[in-house]
Structures are given as structure tokens and as C-alpha cells.
Amino acid sequence: MEQRHTRRPTLAVWKFASCDGCQLTLLNCEDELAAVASAVQVASFPEASREVVAGPYDLSLVEGSITTPGDAERIREVREASRFLVTIGACATSGGIQALRNFREMHHVLPVVYARPDYIDTLQTSTAIADHVRVDFELRGCPIDRRQLLEVIAAFLTGRRPNVRRHSVCVECKRAGFTCVMVAHGTPCLGPVTQAGCGAVCPSCARGCYGCFGPMETPNTAALAAEWRKLGVGHPDLVRAYRTFTANSGPFRKEAEAHEGR
Amino acid sequence: MKDASPAAPVSGESIRVGALARVEGEGGLEVLVTDGQVTEARLNIYEPPRFFEALLIGRRHTEVPDITARICGICPVAYQMSACQAIEDACGVTVPAPIRALRRLIYCGEWIESHALHIYLLHAPDFLGYQSGLHMAQDRPDLLQRGLQLKKAGNRLMDVVGGRSVHPVNVRVGGFYRAPARRELDPLRPVLERARAEALATVRWVAGFPFPDFSEDYLFVSLHEPDAYPILGGRVISSGGLDIPVRQYGQHFTEVQVPHSTALHSLLDGDVTYMVGPMARYSLNAGQLPASVTDAARAAGLGATCTNPFRSIIVRAVETLYACEEALRLIEQYEPPDPPWVEVPPRDGTGYGATEAPRGLLYHRYRISADGTVAAAAIIPPTAQNQRVIESDLRDFVPARLDLPHDQLTWECEQAVRNYDPCISCSTHFLTVKVKRS
Numbered sequence: 001m002e003q004r005h006t007r008r009p010t011l012a013v014w015k016f017a018s019c020d021g022c023q024l025t026l027l028n029c030e031d032e033l034a035a036v037a038s039a040v041q042v043a044s045f046p047e048a049s050r051e052v053v054a055g056p057y058d059l060s061l062v063e064g065s066i067t068t069p070g071d072a073e074r075i076r077e078v079r080e081a082s083r084f085l086v087t088i089g090a091c092a093t094s095g096g097i098q099a100l101r102n103f104r105e106m107h108h109v110l111p112v113v114y115a116r117p118d119y120i121d122t123l124q125t126s127t128a129i130a131d132h133v134r135v136d137f138e139l140r141g142c143p144i145d146r147r148q149l150l151e152v153i154a155a156f157l158t159g160r161r162p163n164v165r166r167h168s169v170c171v172e173c174k175r176a177g178f179t180c181v182m183v184a185h186g187t188p189c190l191g192p193v194t195q196a197g198c199g200a201v202c203p204s205c206a207r208g209c210y211g212c213f214g215p216m217e218t219p220n221t222a223a224l225a226a227e228w229r230k231l232g233v234g235h236p237d238l239v240r241a242y243r244t245f246t247a248n249s250g251p252f253r254k255e256a257e258a259h260e261g262r
Numbered sequence: 263m264k265d266a267s268p269a270a271p272v273s274g275e276s277i278r279v280g281a282l283a284r285v286e287g288e289g290g291l292e293v294l295v296t297d298g299q300v301t302e303a304r305l306n307i308y309e310p311p312r313f314f315e316a317l318l319i320g321r322r323h324t325e326v327p328d329i330t331a332r333i334c335g336i337c338p339v340a341y342q343m344s345a346c347q348a349i350e351d352a353c354g355v356t357v358p359a360p361i362r363a364l365r366r367l368i369y370c371g372e373w374i375e376s377h378a379l380h381i382y383l384l385h386a387p388d389f390l391g392y393q394s395g396l397h398m399a400q401d402r403p404d405l406l407q408r409g410l411q412l413k414k415a416g417n418r419l420m421d422v423v424g425g426r427s428v429h430p431v432n433v434r435v436g437g438f439y440r441a442p443a444r445r446e447l448d449p450l451r452p453v454l455e456r457a458r459a460e461a462l463a464t465v466r467w468v469a470g471f472p473f474p475d476f477s478e479d480y481l482f483v484s485l486h487e488p489d490a491y492p493i494l495g496g497r498v499i500s501s502g503g504l505d506i507p508v509r510q511y512g513q514h515f516t517e518v519q520v521p522h523s524t525a526l527h528s529l530l531d532g533d534v535t536y537m538v539g540p541m542a543r544y545s546l547n548a549g550q551l552p553a554s555v556t557d558a559a560r561a562a563g564l565g566a567t568c569t570n571p572f573r574s575i576i577v578r579a580v581e582t583l584y585a586c587e588e589a590l591r592l593i594e595q596y597e598p599p600d601p602p603w604v605e606v607p608p609r610d611g612t613g614y615g616a617t618e619a620p621r622g623l624l625y626h627r628y629r630i631s632a633d634g635t636v637a638a639a640a641i642i643p644p645t646a647q648n649q650r651v652i653e654s655d656l657r658d659f660v661p662a663r664l665d666l667p668h669d670q671l672t673w674e675c676e677q678a679v680r681n682y683d684p685c686i687s688c689s690t691h692f693l694t695v696k697v698k699r700s
Contacts (some may be wrong), residue, residue, distance in 0.1 A: 001556055012524075016310070017309075017310040017312055017470075018335075019332050019333060019334050019335040019338075020334065020335045020336055020362070021332075021335020021336070021428040021429060021683075022335065022428075023335075024335045024336055024428060025335075025428060026378075027379065027383060027413075027429065028413075028417055028418075028428070030411065030413060030414040031410075031414070033396075033406075033410060034403065034406070034407070037396050037399070042394075042396055045394075046284075047284065047286065048383055048384075048395065048396065049284065049393050049394030049395075049396060049397070049626040050284065050387075050392050050393045050394065050673075050676070051393035051394060051397070063315055065312045067311075067312070068310045070308075071310060075577075095311075096332070097314075097317065097329060097332045098313065098317070100317040101313055101316075101317065104316070108316070109313050109316040109317075110313070110316075112313070112315055112316035112319070113311065113313050113314075113315050113316055114311070114526075115519050116519050116521075119630040120311060120524060121308065122311060126312075142332065142429060143335060143426075143428040143429055145400065198426070199426075201425040201426050201431050202425070202431045204425060205425045205432040205438075205439045205440045206439050206440040207431065207432075207439040207440075210328065210431075212429070222653065237322075240321065240322065244325070244328075245327070245332070
């Protein structure tokens with residue numbers, strides 16, 4: 001309570017096109033929420049509070065991708081009002097599942113959902129926040145991991161770089177002692193090319209990783225695709241595997257394109 | 263109500279007020295008042311559309327539950343379950359009872375997590391005059407802690423059964439990738455027993471809130487299961503006598519597009535406004551609650567039905583209590599499904615699925631091709647269905663309150679919207695309230 005008398009850094013949480021799951025992850029820090037709320041001043045978090053304290057903000061967490069002309073403008077205002085801007089989740093860091101539209105013509109997509117497409121104001125593409133403004137740190141995941149989110153907030157408060165590794169899911173899967181689903185069961189798994197952070201939850205459930213944390217640093221997507229081919233996976237299946245939750249992230253986008261039409 | 267920022271008249275007759283918060287999504291609220299009458303009440307939804315129904319076309323039928331989960335981070339299990347059941351229906355597959363029981367169990371976790379979030383962090387602050395649950399915690403840290411621990415119990419249940427609470431990974435068409443062992447579920451018992459006590463305390467707490475005197479003659483719509491409170495399926499019934507299988511939903515319910523919303527509106531039999539969600543479920547199925555839950559509901563002042571939408575917070579608390587009891591029962595009787603899933607070979611056909619998401623009936627329909635690709639998809643979320651009834655509540659709620667200070671009227675209008683726990687991310691998020699008087 002003493003901290004209330006000193007100036008606490010201000011936190012703002014912003015939403016663009018998304019499912020709210022990454023913002024929810026902050027509220028899912030049930031045991032840590034009170035400590036977070038005493039370490040920072042929650043200045044703007046519309047999902048949780050009516051109160052909006054005017055910016056600028058010390059730390060902005062941005063969820064969601066840019067899909068409308070209005071949002072492309074709004075993210076510039078958010079950037080201007082933020083000292084540090086951290087993007088959270090697959091939507092904000094890659095364009096998200098809604099970036100599947102990037103691979104189709106919008107005039108084919110709109111009428112499937114809306115009888116009056118003319119009422120709808122939307123861009124042809126869904127893109128990451130970093131495609132529009134400077135981003136200080138990108139936290140991956142669909143959804144983000146609670147422990148990694150707390151690490152990012154703690155790192156910001158102490159002025160250091162977040163300790164978020166960019167190695168593959170395989171490393172944490174091995175550490176956790178899970179059986180390799182690909183080696184033991186021949187189950188196709190994106191773990192070797194996907195960034196860690198989830199705790200290898202899919203292999204823990206005896207299924208293959210589906211890549212929701214996006215590409216690890218320097219992933220060998222082609223080598224993994226060749227292994228999948230040996231397991232009998234067809235090219236169209238490879239396209240869809242690489243083109244799901246982080247379809248617009250460079251290495252996955254390219255690997256999907258490499259199998260398209262084959 | 264305290265702490266409301268002063269009204270700021272922008273021009274003579276139009277008063278613009280800040281953001282309507284504590285909802286999941288982006289939208290706005292506009293109420294036009296002429297000569298003491300509400301001439302227009304509009305829930306503007308400008309949540310950027312994400313076109314899921316189009317993006318699903320061409321995907322494998324087995325990929326659908328993981329994709330539709332991403333419609334909503336608060337209720338992903340609902341999207342997974344409606345999708346799985348619709349696809350299984352299209353392929354002519356019925357899953358065995360143990361798989362259904364495990365589905366019901368993870369769904370209970372989602373009800374607990376979602377309802378606790380709404381009660382403690384989104385809705386209760388309205389009744390107590392706080393800007394947020396965090397503001398409430400400055401005076402009553404014990405209350406927020408109780409809500410968070412309750413929510414955590416729901417999340418823990420989803421973690422254990424689903425692998426994680428937001429976008430669980432263990433759910434698949436035909437069942438689960440892996441059936442948790444009994445010894446994995448056993449540690450949940452003390453967690454859920456404590457949650458049950460917290461839920462009961464929640465029912466008693468919210469029952470004492472000040473409720474506006476407001477009641478409507480609603481047409482309720484929900485699922486109805488023959489031998490249980492509806493969660494996982496059943497027939498679609500209404501307080502007007504409708505009683506149809508899920509596959510006939512499309513013959514009675516239609517979606518219309520309006521200029522002020524990126525979420526389609528739903529109507530029953532051409533032009534009838536209806537309500538889905540906890541109040542509808544409770545009012546149509548109260549008889550199916552176990553005696554212990556009914557006793558708590560009665561002690562909280564709920565009758566066999568509930569027609570004051572502000573009291574929906576009591577219904578949510580009662581349903582949270584039910585979900586804790588039901589989860590405990592399901593764990594008690596748990597037999598790990600073996601195998602954990604059944605094969606769902608594709609065939610050419612259309613399938614229908616509906617479940618009771620925390621916010622109400624969630625309908626999915628898919629047309630699957632013989633090779634297993636999705637040819638067409640239709641998803642009708644609860645908040646989309648409730649848009650009309652939210653607008654109609656506002657039209658009837660505002661006239662008797664026009665002499666209230668503007669800030670207070672605005673806050674009460676927001677509260678009237680939050681009665682529905684609207685999830686705008688689902689229905690297509692951030693609400694701006696605009697009350698115009700002329």
C-alpha cells in the first residue's frame with residue numbers, strides 16, 4: 001500500500017482484432033494480479049475497468065492484429081502514447097488466424113458472412129502490429145503463456161530484457177520428459193520449428209504441436225516438411241499445417257507457399 | 263454510483279460519454295431520447311470482423327474445433343464443443359457416454375471461469391459503484407480474492423482436462439487426444455469443494471445487491487436436456503412453446519444484418535426478439551437443478567423464473583454453484599474413456615451442433631464434403647442473438663430514469679448492457695456510450 005504514494009508506472013492494455021484470450025491471460029494470473037496491480041497503475045484496460053487515465057503510458061500491452069483502416073490509424077496513436085509497447089499473442093505478432101484472409105481475395109470472403117458487404121469497412125489483410133509501428137518486444141502464443149507474460153511485466157519494471165527463449169518446443173518437451181510423439185508414434189509435430197513457451201502442451205496430450213507460438217529462431221521448416229512427407233503427409237496438408245494460427249509469419253508463410261499447388 | 267466522470271456536453275443536444283468497459287469486445291451504445299421517449303436504442307458493434315465462416319472453407323473437418331476456439335478466448339470450450347458435435351453429426355457419428363461425460367466436465371470448468379470473471383470483475387463493480395474489480399479490491403481485497411480463486415478453480419479444471427485453459431489443446435473431433443487418468447482428476451476434488459463453498463458464498467453475496475425495479479416479459483430460448491441442466495446439447499425450447507431438434511434451428515431462427523453492427527442480429531420466426539443465456543436457461547430448466555442448488559437459489563430470492571435482467575448476476579452465481587457440484591459429480595463417476603476418441607470418417611453431409619456457452623446457446627452448422635473438407639460453415643454466437651433484446655431492454659429501461667443525472671443514467675445503461683455479459687469478440691469488442699437527447 002506504501003507504493004501508492006510513489007508514482008507507479010502506468011499500464012495500458014489495448015485490443016485490436018482478436019479473441020480477448022491474451023488479455024484474459026493477464027486476468028488469469030489469479031495469484032499474482034494483486035501484486036501486479038500494486039506494482040503498476042492500471043491506467044487503461046477497458047475489458048477490466050471503466051476508468052481511463054489519460055496517457056502517456058509507461059507500458060502498453062497490445063493484443064490483436066490490424067484489419068481495418070481505422071485500426072491502422074489507432075495503432076499509431078497508441079504508439080505515440082506509449083513509452084514501451086509490447087505486443088501479446090499470435091494476432092498482434094503475426095496477424096493471427098484471421099490472416100488466413102491474406103491468402104484469399106476479400107471479395108470472396110466478405111459475402112460468405114455478410115449479406116451487405118458495403119456496411120463493412122475492412123482491409124484485404126490482417127497484419128502484425130510491428131508491420132505498422134515500432135514494437136519494443138513481441139510475446140508469442142495463441143494464447144500467450146501466463147508465466148511469460150509475468151516475466152515480461154517484471155522485466156519491464158526492473159528495466160531489463162525479458163528472459164523469453166526463442167528455441168524450439170522440442171527443448172521444453174524434452175525437459176518435461178514427454179515422449180516424442182513424432183519418433184514414438186509417427187504423429188506429425190511442428191515442435192521442431194515452433195518457438196517454446198507453452199510448456200509443450202500438445203505433446204503432453206499425446207498430440208503433435210500445431211505451431212501456435214509461431215516460428216522459432218532460424219527454423220528449418222523444409223527439413224521438417226521432408227520428415228512429415230516420410231510420415232505420409234501430403235503437400236496440401238503441409239500447406240494447411242504451416243498456414244493456421246501464425247500463417248503470415250515469414251518462415252511459416254514461405255514453407256506453406258513451397259507446398260502450394262503440389 | 264461514485265467516481266463517475268462529469269458529463270461533458272459536446273453540443274447542445276448530443277451528450278457523448280466515455281467508453282463502456284468491462285465487456286469482451288468493441289462496440290458502442292447509442293440511446294436517442296425525444297420528448298421523454300426513447301426513439302432509438304442501438305448497440306453499435308464495430309469489432310473488426312474476422313470472417314471465420316469464410317476462413318473455415320477448405321479446411322479439414324478435423325481442424326475445425328481448434329480454429330473456432332479462436333473466436334473467443336473466454337469461452338473456447340463452447341466453440342470446440344458445438345463444432346465437434348456438428349461435425350460428428352454431419353459424419354453420422356455418435357460419441358460414447360464416457361466421452362460425453364468428459365466433455366461436460368471440461369465445459370463445467372469454462373462455466374466456472376467465465377461466470378466468476380463476469381460476476382467479480384465485470385458486473386459486481388456496477389452494483390457496488392466501483393470502476394472495476396481492482397478498485398473494489400482496494401476496499402475489499404477479500405472479495406476480489408474469492409472471485410479470483412473461484413475463477414482459478416475453473417481454469418485448473420480446464421488445464422487438467424484440456425491441457426490449458428485458453429484454447430485447450432486436448433479436444434478433438436470424436437473426443438479427446440488423451441483421457442486423463444483418475445489420479446489426475448482426484449487433486450481437483452478439494453479445489454472444487456472449496457470452489458463450491460466460494461460459489462455458495464457468491465450466491466448469498468450477490469443476492470444482497472441493490473437491483474433496479476425492472477422486469478420484462480421475455481421470450482426465453484435455451485437447450486433442454488432430458489435428464490440434466492442443459493450444457494452439452496439437447497433440444498431447442500422456448501418459453502413460447504418451441505420444442506425442436508437442433509437440426510431444425512435454421513427453420514425457425516434467421517439472421518439479419520443491420521448497418522450499425524458487424525454482428526448479425528437473430529430473430530425467431532421472422533420477427534420475434536428473444537433472449538438466450540443464464541436467465542433463459544434457468545427459467546426454462548430450473549426444475550433440473552439438484553435440490554442443493556435450488557435451495558441456494560430460493561434462499562437468494564430466485565423463483566422458478568427470473569425476469570429482471572439485473573438479477574442475472576444471481577443466476578450466474580447459481581449456475582457457478584451448479585457447475586462446481588456437477589464437476590464434482592462427474593469426477594466421482596469418472597471412467598476414463600477408452601479409447602479417448604472415436605474415428606470420425608468424413609462423408610458428404612450437413613451437421614448441426616448446439617451447446618450452452620456461458621453466455622447462451624451457441625449454434626454451429628457445417629457442410630462437409632466426402633473428402634473431409636469444409637464446404638460451408640454457419641456459427642451463431644449467443645451475444646449476436648441477444649443484440650435485439652439488449653436494445654429492447656434499453657428502450658424500456660431508460661424512460662423512467664430520464665431525470666437521473668446524466669453520468670448515473672449512462673452508467674446504468676452500461677450496466678443494463680453488461681447484464682448480458684456481452685462477448686462482442688464472439689459476436690464478431692470496447693463499447694462507447696452515446697446518449698442523445700433532443
